[in-house]
Amino acid sequence: MYIMSQQEEIINKIAQDKIAFDLGIQLLLEDPEYNFKSIFTTLTNYIFNAIPEKTNYNTETYQNAISTIPLKPTYTPIVLLKIFPTRVAFYKLAELPENENKKILTSLLWIFKVTDTERRNTECKNGCGHFWHELE
Template sequence: MRPTPDNVFNRLAQRQLPWEWAWAWFATLPAVAQQARLAELADYIQQAHPTPALVQQALAEAPMKPTATPLVLLRVHGLPEALRRIQQLPPPEYPNAFRALLSLFSIADAHRRRTECQHGCSHDWHNLPPLP
């Protein structure tokens, strides 16, 4: 499979790919591409419409220290402002930003699939074929 960001993000959110694979994939990208992936992931998060409770769940479950800058930004600021600030972090923060945003997207998208899309939906990303 040749990974595309949307394919990777949605498969990760649906637990079809291991997160360790995602960390390695993200690390191979140049900083400019990493920043672009963070912006795309922020857009995906906004489309998933996470509630404050889902943001809090993501903060608790993110695979990083609770004091990591992206988690602090999500804790201190409202979601739109936190996403904007996370995207403005310097490149050394990109890996933590990726982990935090991926955690939030995964939780928000899972909630959306359980609630709004539980009886089927037209979201093609919720109906991905299994990996070979």
Template sequence: MTEQTSDDGRTLRRETERVVNEIAQGLRTLDTGVSWFSDLAPTRQQTVLQEVAGYAMQAHITAADGRAGVARSGVKPTANPSIMICMDLPRHGFAGLPSAEHVNAFQVLVSVFAVADTRRRETYCKGACGHAWHNLPAAAAQP
């Protein structure tokens, strides 16, 4: 068993940030994001889930964002990740879900983040945004 180095961790965080923001901005499909996530080792999936949950919380998701994101994700509203994200004060701990639920958790988290981040880009950041991740070039799009 090999340990993840800090350089590997930084690389994974940057890649996660890029993939998630490309999905949120329609530069990458959710399906290609899920494929990328599915190819990760289980421990890396847990790390990504923690990162994406953090992005969602930083985007100040609401219960309405949760419901809209779940509908967009294609995950059943009764699945654990769906229930967790739709609670008034969304629950944390997605990385602690059984590994069989990690893909669903990723789909839900990314979809909810996309809803909340789009709302924020269209309101708080409209026309005066200095966030580099809100202004990704279309050329960076991945299939």
């Protein structure tokens, strides 16, 4: 069985409201083993798996997640997410300078929280077998 890293566990607990969003971001950023690229990759994979529409990853839930990110809508990561197709936006996010990392992770973590909540309330409502939905 796959064992989640501490960061993966924090991300999933945030998505499931078992850790407050702001506290979760702080825990991820202050982790002694913090690695932006690792967290970025994890969140990207999680988001692409949580969105049911695999053709273009552009669902109403995804768009709602972007429009409710708890940051200023003029911040670069949010602008990129709004104006580019999902995969292109994520590629562009990965290319932003380091001073954008916190905003990028906040944006992606929020998107995952919203999209995974939707999935848990629809596809996974009657049990799904996803071990990460069984966190204590």
